[in-house]
Amino acid sequence: MPDDSELTATRASSQLLADQVPGLAALDELVVSRQSETLESDDILVRKPLGLLFWFAIGWVGLVILLALIANLLPLPNPDFQNYAAINAPPSLHHLLGTDELGRDLLSRLIFGARVSLVVGFGSVLIGMVVGGTLGLVSGYKGGRLDVVLNAGSFVLLAFPAIVAVIAIVAFWGQSLLKITLIIGIASIPVLYRVVRASSLSFANRDFVTAAKTMGAGSTRVVFREILPNVVPAAVTFGLIAVATVIVLEGSLAFLGLSVPLPTPSWGNMIAEGSSNNNLQVNPYIMMWPVLAMFLLLLSINLIGDRLRQRFDIREGLL
């Protein structure tokens, strides 16, 4: 799955490491793409087919999103409804995935729980992308003092271990869905800023940009009409990887009981519930379904990201 030829770039990052935190500097390498060379020579890009697995991955992510969206319309019991007549029931026609130790339907909890992962995953990356992406576009193109300040600022913020920062803020501010999304969204700004900035920087001095400037296009026009469209592939690819990372972060918080509070189901708190007390002995299904769903979701998002990266020929660097 990785392309071997591509990764020579990682070692070239040693220069960049001079000033900066190791590894983080390699973020700048991430996006230095070979596009520039291939597009200028008149080679036709030989494209590898995306493959069957890619479409399976798209299918799974699509299915999870769809089910989460129409969860209210599905003939499911309320995810919090405790049916004491069917405690720890194995999978059956009534309860397709069985029930938990309180008699709650596991399929219903799984589908409603997907909402939390998806809202936090996509919502916070959207926030990070809009804010961090815009700053990155402008600071990569403009350079100068703004770029120096933002760049240094992003390194300071990245010096914080994300989980500790998020736990601390959640502790002091509260743990509603909106707050969690906002907190993680803000925490994701510096990374996404760096990715977009690196990409924007690599296009800032290209001929078509110079041409646009010569024809009298203003900065705003150049940034949004010339640079933005070229930055999109890298932004989308790393946005996807960021979504997977955020889903893991939210899952970890939920597992620790620090995400959206109970009884609202989320995959993370379902896994925690399934592995607490003696649920693992009595009813391993409670833990198994969300573990499986989470694994497949992360695997799918990683796979989609990986294939898109190959397709757009973006270098992986160190993430």
Next chain:
Amino acid sequence: MIKYFIRRLLQLVVVAFIISVLVFLLVHLLPGDPSVIILGPNDTAHNRAVLFQQLGLNKPLVQQYFTWLTAVFHGNLGQSYLNHESVRHIISTGWPIDLELIIISQVIAFGVAIPLALVTARRPNQPFDNVATTGTFGMLALPPFVIAPILVAVFAVGLHWFPATGYVPFSQEPGTNLHDMILPSLAITAGSIAVYYRLFRSDLISTLQEDFITMARSKGMSSRRIMWRHAFRPSSFSLLAAAGVNIGALIAGTFIVEYLFALNGLGFSLVAAVNQRDYLVVQGITLVVAIVYVVLQFIIDFVFTLVDPRVTRG
């Protein structure tokens, strides 16, 4: 070299300063003021006035910050309002557990990833390489909170090989301690193996295409010797960088397994403190973990300059 070191050290100081300000402000951005937290149920007008006097909460914020910082430098991070245990004590009993988890997991991760990459990089895209590469791709989708319950279900509940919970300090019973720590350490290892293996393998492959390797081959040097003597070092730089970046993920991992295995480490104490709204404990642990994290980054960065002298010529 020395100039570079000093510049990095200055950056470290600046980052540490900003962290301390942010962590200090956390408590002060709360609705109300810290007295509400510290007094808890004893929040009477009289107590409040005394406390304000004691803590200097009536002084300007900047002055409060420096008072707090001075106390921190003297090792005084305040105390838990629940049981009046000092935060310093909580941290000093907790950190060995985190450190041990991280060390064991990293020994396993490097022990698996490096030999595996050395084998597969010699014959890329052969069946064994494909299995290893696909397998590690799957491991990327197994964060600790997903894999830890599976490990417990299989090895503790099912096979009874390891205990599901329990901790004995290494200094008391090293054997039992290591036995108890294997399962929690394994749970945070999967991600590291995947990242290290994939990175090292692709770096080895690209190193093996360089001219000096062809040169060594044409001199008749054996494959094994080429791998260890010529390819290993130039391929290991990004591995080192990845280990640095990975520390953040490892910290998150230790929080998860400490919670699941009831190990009384920093993560366990932090989560318990958050749930009990024990704010000074949260503040203290956050500060210490963040500072240790940036200092580790700094050290790894410095090790970089020793392994790869090109770095300082930036």
